[in-house]
Amino acid sequence: MSNTVLSVENVHTFYGQIEALKGISLYVDSGEIVTLIGANGAGKSTTLNTISGLLSPKAGSIKLFDEVISGLPVHKVTAKGVVQVPEGRRIFPRMTVEENLNMGAFLRNKDAAGIKESMGRVFDLFPRLKERRTQKGGTLSGGEQQMLAMGRGIMAKPKLLMLDEPSMGLAPVVVETIFETIEKLNQEGTTILLVEQNAAMALSVAHRGYVLEVGSIALEGLGTELLHNEQVRKTYLGES
Amino acid sequence: MSLSYLLEQTLNGVTLGGLYALLALGYTLVYGILLMINFAHSELFMLGGYVGLGVLKLLSDPATVKATGLGFLEPIQAFFMSGTVGFVALLVATFGISAIVVGILGMVIERFAYRPLRHAPRLAPLISAIGVSIFLQNAVLLWIDSKQLPYTRADGSAFVTAQTAFTIGTVHVSTMQVFIVVTSLVLLALLDTFVSKTRIGRAMRATSQDGEAAGLMGVNINSVIALAFFIGPALGAVAGVFNGMYYGSVKFNMGFVPGIKSFTAAVIGGIGNLRGAMLGGFLLGIIESLASGFVSNAYRDVIAFVVLILVLIFRPGGLLGEAVAEKV
Ligand SMILES: Nc1ncnc2c1ncn2[C@@H]1O[C@H](COP(=O)(O)OP(=O)(O)OP(=O)(O)O)[C@@H](O)[C@H]1O
Numbered sequence: 001m002s003n004t005v006l007s008v009e010n011v012h013t014f015y016g017q018i019e020a021l022k023g024i025s026l027y028v029d030s031g032e033i034v035t036l037i038g039a040n041g042a043g044k045s046t047t048l049n050t051i052s053g054l055l056s057p058k059a060g061s062i063k064l065f066d067e068v069i070s071g072l073p074v075h076k077v078t079a080k081g082v083v084q085v086p087e088g089r090r091i092f093p094r095m096t097v098e099e100n101l102n103m104g105a106f107l108r109n110k111d112a113a114g115i116k117e118s119m120g121r122v123f124d125l126f127p128r129l130k131e132r133r134t135q136k137g138g139t140l141s142g143g144e145q146q147m148l149a150m151g152r153g154i155m156a157k158p159k160l161l162m163l164d165e166p167s168m169g170l171a172p173v174v175v176e177t178i179f180e181t182i183e184k185l186n187q188e189g190t191t192i193l194l195v196e197q198n199a200a201m202a203l204s205v206a207h208r209g210y211v212l213e214v215g216s217i218a219l220e221g222l223g224t225e226l227l228h229n230e231q232v233r234k235t236y237l238g239e240s
Numbered sequence: 241m242s243l244s245y246l247l248e249q250t251l252n253g254v255t256l257g258g259l260y261a262l263l264a265l266g267y268t269l270v271y272g273i274l275l276m277i278n279f280a281h282s283e284l285f286m287l288g289g290y291v292g293l294g295v296l297k298l299l300s301d302p303a304t305v306k307a308t309g310l311g312f313l314e315p316i317q318a319f320f321m322s323g324t325v326g327f328v329a330l331l332v333a334t335f336g337i338s339a340i341v342v343g344i345l346g347m348v349i350e351r352f353a354y355r356p357l358r359h360a361p362r363l364a365p366l367i368s369a370i371g372v373s374i375f376l377q378n379a380v381l382l383w384i385d386s387k388q389l390p391y392t393r394a395d396g397s398a399f400v401t402a403q404t405a406f407t408i409g410t411v412h413v414s415t416m417q418v419f420i421v422v423t424s425l426v427l428l429a430l431l432d433t434f435v436s437k438t439r440i441g442r443a444m445r446a447t448s449q450d451g452e453a454a455g456l457m458g459v460n461i462n463s464v465i466a467l468a469f470f471i472g473p474a475l476g477a478v479a480g481v482f483n484g485m486y487y488g489s490v491k492f493n494m495g496f497v498p499g500i501k502s503f504t505a506a507v508i509g510g511i512g513n514l515r516g517a518m519l520g521g522f523l524l525g526i527i528e529s530l531a532s533g534f535v536s537n538a539y540r541d542v543i544a545f546v547v548l549i550l551v552l553i554f555r556p557g558g559l560l561g562e563a564v565a566e567k568v
């Protein structure tokens with residue numbers, strides 16, 4: 001088995017006539033945090049949705065380890081261990097925190113003990129969720145919903161965890177917590193593909209990064225390299 | 241106007257409400273998941289009545305053996321027509337077969353008439369549903385009969401004597417009413433438990449709250465939708481058989497009025513909400529019966545729809561519906 005968890009090769013994705021991804025290639029190695037940054041509308045979510053099977057690419061291939069997963073429907077990609085925490089959290093609003101977490105473990109139905117253990121782990125990471133376990137998802141605050149969305153992803157025991165803008169719309173303290181959790185998960189062995197607007201934060205936790213511009217990869221490099229790249233600093237870190 | 245009359249009318253209403261509730265669930269299940277009104281649902285209810293009648297004739301009408309020449313039915317009929325065991329088995333077979341056949345038909349309709357339009361504009365599947373509805377009505381009209389068929393054996397005897405009346409105090413009750421009310425309550429309780437307690441039930445709820453997110457959890461959305469299109473029509477078929485037994489006949493266009501009423505019940509309860517559909521069904525049944533008993537039979541529909549309008553004015557999402565729109 002190779003060390004590469006995910007490899008995306010020359011992927012093109014369309015919305016009708018609009019070509020949102022114009023031949024994207026990237027890879028994620030085992031144990032890495034790789035980040036994908038870019039402006040609004042660059043195609044970051046489209047990339048994740050194409051990997052997870054919510055969208056299917058018109059050309060190119062996506063492999064998990066050595067197995068081609070492009071073209072599979074979303075539930076089959078999830079079953080292979082690619083788990084996406086979608087943009088905007090998308091928790092189930094009329095289910096309790098606990099039920100939401102159980103939905104994350106939907107495919108581990110023969111592993112009751114393991115599910116319990118994972119839930120304990122989620123509650124350790126986010127004690128807030130434990131306090132609110134019987135509360136309906138829709139009544140949680142934005143930050144709590146993001147924790148729940150991540151917790152739901154963890155419950156699936158992913159081989160690759162894909163996070164789409166986990167810091168979106170959150171207060172700085174909560175963003176701090178979310179990024180600490182990302183690092184902690186990674187140290188415990190989870191491979192992560194992280195999409196972010198908050199380029200500074202993302203690049204500071206990531207091993208490597210890609211910069212996406214209108215459907216194409218414009219730059220790639222180590223996290224620290226990109227963090228010090230002049231073009232990145234100008235465009236994404238707001239420096240003049 | 242006596243108390244017993246009030247109670248009798250209420251019981252009639254609960255009976256009617258049980259039918260509405262069973263039928264309303266089909267509308268609400270599909271709407272909850274696909275945001276689509278399955279206009280063909282009332283025809284599945286109608287077909288449930290016909291399939292039930294067919295099963296009853298095959299299993300317990302000697303004239304059918306003669307007419308069809310299917311001699312092997314004779315010993316089968318002998319079993320189903322003897323004693324309590326045979327009678328209970330007959331009921332189970334009738335409701336069970338009707339529910340399964342119509343449930344499968346519901347899945348077939350979804351697969352071929354709705355699924356190809358899943359990503360089309362929202363109007364497209366609605367039009368397709370109207371098409372399916374017209375097709376099914378006309379199929380029955382052409383291939384079975386344009387007149388109403390009595391829900392009896394060829395000699396005119398009822399399969400299930402509907403009006404065996406008894407009295408509690410001064411209130412007249414029929415066994416058929418008790419049977420309908422109890423069966424629908426049991427089915428509703430089973431469905432409620434299934435949806436809230438089982439893994440597949442949770443997957444259904446998740447799908448109706450956010451289909452894409454459910455897919456990301458590993459739920460096969462197509463299977464969940466197919467299941468909803470089995471359960472809804474199967475319950476509708478049970479209501480169709482009840483309807484035939486209770487009112488004594490079936491006809492190709494019998495689905496129209498109960499269909500509209502049940503859809504109304506689903507909206508009153510909060511469309512997409514299962515308990516809402518149950519509540520709306522019973523409420524509408526009771527209101528209608530009381531209206532026809534105490535005001536005038538001619539006003540029952542007017543009053544039913546006035547209730548709908550009032551509910552929508554004061555609670556636009558329905559009695560148990562969400563106050564806020566979730567789909568953004
Ligand atoms: N469902 C859709 N139909 C048509 N075009 C779409 C659709 N979704 C996205 N697009 C277009 O595809 C492009 C990429 O969108 P995408 O959502 O991937 O961007 P993003 O990088 O995730 O942006 P953001 O940071 O705002 O989330 C945009 O031009 C967008 O308008």
Ligand SMILES: [Mg+2]
Pocket residue numbers: 044045046087
């Ligand atoms: Mg996005």
